[in-house]
Amino acid sequence: MSPELWLSLLLICALGAMSPGPSLAMVMRHTVSGGRAPGVVAALTHALGVGLYAGLTVLGLATVIAHQPWLFRLVTLGGALYLAWLGVQALRAGGGEGLRVARVASGRRLAMRDGLLVALGNPKLIVFFVALLSQFVSADMSATGRWLIVATATLVDGGWYVLVALLLSHSRVLPWLQRRAVWINRLTGVVLLGLAARVALG
Numbered sequence: 001m002s003p004e005l006w007l008s009l010l011l012i013c014a015l016g017a018m019s020p021g022p023s024l025a026m027v028m029r030h031t032v033s034g035g036r037a038p039g040v041v042a043a044l045t046h047a048l049g050v051g052l053y054a055g056l057t058v059l060g061l062a063t064v065i066a067h068q069p070w071l072f073r074l075v076t077l078g079g080a081l082y083l084a085w086l087g088v089q090a091l092r093a094g095g096g097e098g099l100r101v102a103r104v105a106s107g108r109r110l111a112m113r114d115g116l117l118v119a120l121g122n123p124k125l126i127v128f129f130v131a132l133l134s135q136f137v138s139a140d141m142s143a144t145g146r147w148l149i150v151a152t153a154t155l156v157d158g159g160w161y162v163l164v165a166l167l168l169s170h171s172r173v174l175p176w177l178q179r180r181a182v183w184i185n186r187l188t189g190v191v192l193l194g195l196a197a198r199v200a201l202g
Contacts, residue, residue: 001136001141001145001148001149005136006148006152008136009133009136009149009152010152010156012132012133013152013153013156013157014156014160016128016132016157017050017156017157017160017161018160021122021124021195022083022086022118022122022191022192022195023046023118023119023122023161024161024164025188025191025192025195026042026046026086026114026115026118026192027039027042027043027046027115027161027164027165028164028168028184028188029086029090029184029185029188030042030107030110030111030114030115030165031164031165031168031169031174032168032174032184032185033107033185034107034108034111035107035169035174036165036166036169036174037107037108038107038108038110038111039111039164039165039166039168039169040162040165040166041108041111041112041115042111042112042114042115042161042165043115043158043160043161043162043164043165044115044158044162045111045112045113045114045115045116045119046115046116046118046119046157046158046161047115047119047154047155047157047158047161048115048116048119048154049115049116049117049118049119049120049125050119050125050153050154050157050158051150051151051153051154051157052119052120053119053120053125053126053129054129054133054149054150054153054154055150056129057129057130057133057137057149058133058137058146058147058149058150063130072123072126075120075121075123075126076123076200077200078121079118079120079121079122079123080121080196080197080200081196082117082118082121083118083121083192083193083195083196084192084193084196084197086114086118086192087188087189087190087191087192087193087195087196088189088193089189090185090186090188090189090192091185091186091189091190091193092189129153133149133153136149137149
C-alpha cells in the first residue's frame with residue numbers, strides 16, 4: 001500500500017471514529033460514572049470490535065453479512081435492543097452510587113462488555129467497512145497490506161476513544177462532570193434510546 005493510499009485510509013478511519021454516535025455516548029458514560037480506567041477499557045474493547053469488523057471486511061465476510069438481509073437485520077435488531085437497554089440503564093442511574101471509587105473494578109467489567117457489544121451491534125460499522133474499507137482491498141493485495149488496513153482501523157478507533165476518556169477524566173474536568181452526573185446520565189439515556197430507535201427503523 002502506497003503512503004498516499006494509507007493516508008487516505010487513515011483519514012477515513014479518523015472521520016468514522018470521530019462521528020458522534022452510540023460509541024461516544026457509551027465511553028462518556030463509563031468515564032463519568034467510573035473514572036479513567038472504565039473509560040479507557042470501554043475505548044479499547046470497542047476498538048477490538050472495530051478491528052473484528054475490519055478483519056471481516058478484509059476477508060470478504062462483511063460483504064456476506066451486508067448482502068444477507070436476514071443476517072444484517074438480525075445484527076441491526078440486536079444492536080438496537082442493546083442500545084435501548086443501555087439507554088434505560090442510563091436513565092435509571094443516579095448521580096451518587098455510580099461515582100464511588102469502590103465500584104471501579106465492577107465498572108471495568110461492565111465497560112469491557114459494553115465497549116465490545118456496542119461495536120459489534122452497530123450496523124453502521126458493517127456498512128462503513130463494506131462501502132469504504134473494501135475499496136482499499138484488492139485481490140492481489142499482500143497479507144501485510146491487509147493487516148495494515150485492520151491495524152489502522154483498530155488503532156485509530158482505540159486512540160480516539162482513549163483520548164476522549166483521558167480528556168473527560170482530567171482532574172479539572174471529571175469533578176465538574178460528576179457533579180452533573182444525573183443529568184449526563186439522563187441525556188445519555190435519551191440519546192441512546194433515540195439511536196436505538198433510529199437503528200431499528202433503518
